[in-house]
Amino acid sequence: MAVSWLRQLAARSRVPVFPVWGWHDDALLARLALSSQVELVDSPRHASVLLVIGEIPAALRDGLRRLHDQLPAPFAAVWLRGAPIVALGAPVQIARDDQLIETLVRTHRELMLGQRESAPRLLPDEPPNPWKGLGDDGHGGEGMMGGNPYGRPMAMNMQNDLRDGLTLDSLTFRLGPFFPLLPAGLCAEVTLQGDVIQSWETRHAALPQRLDPIFHAARQHPVSIADLELARARHHLVQLYRALHLAGLEHVAHQAVSLSQRLTSSSRLDGLRRQLMRSGIFRLAAMDGVQLDGELASHLGGPAARAAGLEVDLRTNDASYQSLGFRPQYRTAGTTRARWEQWLGEIKQSLQLARQAERDNLHTANTGAVETPRGPWADERPADGSALLDEVLPGLEWDEAMTLIASLDLRAVADAPREASA
Amino acid sequence: MELLTLVIILSLALGAGLLIQWLPQRHQPIPPYSQRAPFLGGGTPDTHAWNRYHIRYYPMTLLLIAFEMEMMFMYPWAVVFVEKGMMAVMEMGMFLAILSVGIVYAWREGVFRWQ
């Protein structure tokens, strides 16, 4: 009786969800982040539901399987907009986006009440390496060295440290493809010395992102500048949400994503901006360490390039934008702080442009080349920038590295636009 | 009596902390290996995580020892402070002044940086 009472109570808790983004979708992220019934968590250990969105490319499925098995029982996997990679144990599949929250809540409830079995493990129950306590000290190796005590070798290193030249151990591991602080799909082999990154090799690029359909439409025919600029502001606000979540400013992050959902040309950014300034984030977080120089930044384009002092913006060539008196904003530092300020500046500018354009019902003049929020799209779509991390991350402390990654939009632009949310 | 209550409170809390963990888990099997792999977003480590870790703030820990020694002196000092009057202020003032110079020196040497 006591158990069922406990489970009844547990069934009423917010659903802790670990999301895996095969297809990224800002609108869906916003819906999850804003729901009071769902809690997005950063570690599968803290989740009761694994939510997989979109098709996961074959190359990343091993990673997904490992992640799937890391949720503590009882847990369930819920699949949205894609088929489950395994047909074991009655996986939950959602047909329509608007059933998402409802299904998550129901699945969690069923799990808690014992009406649904915990999802089965996909991988065999074996230690990573065979180990039977061989060797002099039962560590599995010859003599005093080597072997796989408890299934893995011990860390060993002969390389000197990057900063002070001490030779201590380094740790090598593969991070991703679904590490919550990296863009989805990004895999890297990382070597750490202490908490400083010694090397970072990108093994799999981030999955391409699907932009708002209006950026695709803008390459076909003139579109309303007001709509285009609002979509741009929305994109930057969601980027800001991720960075703010990382910075530990949960309620400002919540504000940013909520603003992105009810954004109109009469919206104001001032409240959000004021909160940010008051929190002192630009003084307290590590934002000034690395400068992205012009060459690296120009690969990325968009706000990252403009934050590094490059005055590149396709909107300057558009006659309609010229008639609005558009001049691109840019900053010179190229640091994480500069990119945050660039986001804030560009969101504000977009809102202003949207207000002006709405008044005159202006449409774009150029259709060949569009400045997407990710970067210029003239002949070629903005390409993936994940490899850039290999150059900028070594030598950085972990927190600083994660802050830097969150301030960059590395994902390529996919050829298909985002589906309209049902 | 004072210490007895302290010990009772200490053991109550310690016991509660262990019971909360033990009671719900006592019949649970140990999780399978696939669940026990460390979380790296779907990635895998080469080695165990325990290692000769590079503690980047180690010069700061040495500076701390100097201060900790001073604290020993400070507890009894606090009790007799008012009784001893100005002399106690001067003593501690000198002590703090020397330590402050130490902090400034250490700062200049980059002790508070991640080496």
Added chain:
Amino acid sequence: MIESLASLLMVTVVLVLGPYVVAVLDRLVATPTGAMAGDVWLGPLSRAAWLLTQQANATEAPDWQAWRLSPALYLALAAVGLAVVPWSPTLIATDLVTSVVLWGSVEALATVVIFLQGWSANAVLPLIGAYRYVALGLSYILISMFVLIGVALPAESLQWTQVVTAQESLWNVIRQPLGLPLFLVVGLGLTFWGPLNLADSTDLAGGTSAEVSGPSRLAWELARAVMLVAFSAIAATAFLGGWLGPWLPGPVWVLLKTLAVLALLLWLGHRLPRVAPERCVTLMWVVLLPLSFVDLIWAGVLALWA
């Protein structure tokens, strides 16, 4: 005897109800409308129930004893903190003549326990959180000591009851204006809360807790909540005159003052971003530690002059 039992009961009640109060207050402080957190009143209970239902995670080769002990030890440390809080001149569980020192040792040992929590999982992310927390722990401990010596000076004693009695004419929060703000920083560090959450931070996907789930995670969160309460009660004793106050009985004043400090701590946690580890250490040693010297000298000169 009756007093001892009453004080024991008091500590137990705070130990049991404290975490719930912290969770509710935290939700209220985070979003005044409660829109973000779901059900404010039932939310903490259902979350606790979920954690009890969830399986406790294991890693491949953890240090089992240390891993299970660290939440319990952290809770025990917090309980020791509660034990030295005087609720009234007589209602106090442990009224040692050196109870200020005892609290100081709680702060120092907390660093060890939090390190243990991250270290024993034998996984990269918790390990980074653990070592990073030690840098913070070593930095805040000195500030705390100087501030606490500052409140001991006018009392001419290392006993919390004496510290309160010495505030009869004027509370320390006014007499030593630097004291409480500095001590709040220590509180944020001790409970790795908000801006000083270097142990369980988002950049490490949960840091020392990244590999912890189920009842063990519940124990860890309970311990942290009790530590927040214990710290607030100590701060109320050291700076807000403890049981002193008109009309209401002493214990009620202590509770009210504790809640006020607690709400302030929780609010700060939501309003400030996480401080970068390196910046945090520099800030502590170069800015806050000298400020705590000033606080001590201020307290000393004032104690002689008064």
